[in-house]
Amino acid sequence: MRLVSIDMDDFSFTIQKKGEGLARAGTIHTPHGDIQTPAFVTVGTKATVKALSPEQVKDMGSQVVLANTYHLYLEPGDELVKKGGGLHRFMNWNGPTMTDSGGFQVFSLGAAFGKGVTKFASTTEVEFSVEVDLDMQSKSILPLAKIDEEGVDFRSHIDGSAHRLTPEKSLQIQHNIGADIIFAFDECTSPQAPYEYQKEALDRTHRWAKRSLDEHKRLGGPQALFGIVQGGKHEDLRKESARQIGSMDFDGFGIGGSFTKEDIGTAVRWVNELLPEDKPRHLLGIGEPRDLFLGVESGCDTFDCVAPTRIGRNGALYTKEGRINILNARYAEDFSPLDQDCECYACKNYTRAYVAHLFRVKEMFAGTLASIHNLYFLTKLVSDMRKALIEDNFSEYKADFLKKYYKVDTASNV
């Protein structure tokens, strides 16, 4: 029995059960509560989960919210978040939180100012809508983000103003924001970049990891710092990165980069076979159901992705029989729930016809209901994977889900 509700200097990870492949069910303890893993992390980019109140996020089943360092640094500024009592108090979310390092956005959003938007995310659920061939050697393509040994000069995607991020600055920002779990500053390279460049960037990311750790220790406090493993799809680079980052005194690890379905079964596995088993592993930016199964089997504990809310706001909804678009004419007079037997708030209280109506007349509550449903769906999917791991029936659960969802025999080809 604890005397205080918030245990400010306590971060731990315990494994309850090991399962298929590298899969495990565990518990991450943070100063703001526990995360039962595997777990899907809700993205709240700008210190708000789009279209939802924190109560709706909690009721939907979310255990943890991830905000974006890059966005909060630019607006409203990390100093302001700190003055407002830190992320939890500022946004009224009292559960566990994470911030990413800002690296991904600096190299995609920041760099892309005035040039369209770059994507580094999963193949099927994209973080941004336009893909740009990001040749890091061609200066003409990337005039706005300039990397040197110390850090990165970039311009804001909002107003073009000049900024500089270094490992130290990223950590200072993340300490101001005050999330429970924060990440080391890394360079997220394009999968199209040549091997030589990826090797060079990886070595720098390792040096930045050490500097992130040093700055984190200098700043002090209860936050847990995760190091980020990079290395693209190259086995030697991924393994080298896992060994290097894994040997440092991080509280856990993030696995970054661009992943195709194949990469998750290979690159992620190479990494997790080498990372210390007793620390949690976060797979950055992955949210397609099939990828989540592969991620869990490959030894990842947590996942975040904007897909459920982003596609939801466009009317795309997950169902156990695959994705549907609620604006399809067939749902206009369909008075069944969004997904049969779903226990989410949207499905218990509204019909497909009502949600389709809200989308057609462009009412904000459409985005709220679709986001609640999609977040509930993925959060429960990963939570059910945990349950299956504990009950020793992960393979059956996976085969059953994938067969219905993708309408294919998944025993062999997933």
Add this chain to the structure above:
Amino acid sequence: MRLVSIDMDDFSFTIQKKGEGLARAGTIHTPHGDIQTPAFVTVGTKATVKALSPEQVKDMGSQVVLANTYHLYLEPGDELVKKGGGLHRFMNWNGPTMTDSGGFQVFSLGAAFGKGVTKFASTTEVEFSVEVDLDMQSKSILPLAKIDEEGVDFRSHIDGSAHRLTPEKSLQIQHNIGADIIFAFDECTSPQAPYEYQKEALDRTHRWAKRSLDEHKRLGGPQALFGIVQGGKHEDLRKESARQIGSMDFDGFGIGGSFTKEDIGTAVRWVNELLPEDKPRHLLGIGEPRDLFLGVESGCDTFDCVAPTRIGRNGALYTKEGRINILNARYAEDFSPLDQDCECYACKNYTRAYVAHLFRVKEMFAGTLASIHNLYFLTKLVSDMRKALIEDNFSEYKADFLKKYYKVDTASNV
């Protein structure tokens, strides 16, 4: 103790206390619960209160939601709402509901297709943003709405499609939608229309009132029908309308038209001095705090207005010291609540700095928090008027509120 939770054939109005002028505190009983009056009605135009869940509407203190017949007739269609179980079930709001007659929108939104948007609402809190001089005698200005003795031909403001509303059709639509309180079909004339036209339109509105009542009886069911009094700012027309409509077998009354501050103290009073005292009176489209006090003193029991949510979505917030715009630079680092000592969800859990941030980065939750606060403010304002009436201190409450809100000595000039 009732055996069923919904008493389907019960509508009544009781007066608990009479106060200043024509003011009274009462209770409207409907099949979906009671409305303690005076009461501010929450507008849910398209079967949703913009940016809010029904739970947020209820938590904010709302007793009753008003949806718009014109909008629901066009999208998704009243037949669809009926198939979906009626308005309450369709939108998941189990409290009392109202629908207006569609008349106001037919003559403003419908008529204005392709020509800008017309306003017939209150002077300070406008229903629509562009005002058009609506000369009913000039055919060239209104080619899209054509009135005859039977009804109105108009075009949808959405797609220009042709439609016809008659008193019978309006009642059929409102019976399909299924709100607890519905309104007779009326012609809402422009205050700029000449006296002769207003007289002609008023006589037609009285004939339409009779036809609305006949159709309502023919259709049967538990809904309460309110007749609408028109007559512009002309004392003889207003009094004639109050006598005519007041003599018909309606369950209550709506007072329609365009009101300036002066009209509420005069036109509304002329009407309510003549309407039967034992039936409830709804003042349509009024929401400015000063007007609400005048409305209550002039004998009105309920009020609806889109202002609190509409201005809220633009960052305008009510406070006890008057309206503020949260995007003003002075609030960027203001960590106090939106309004000091306010007990609404937004004020209890968030700061001005946070809400300003949400508006700046265009997050949907900004509109949610601003709407909750503004609706709470007006709902509580009218609820506190009721309390003051019951406790015999309405004048003191009014003087105190208006002095702070408008920062003027209001004893003489309001």
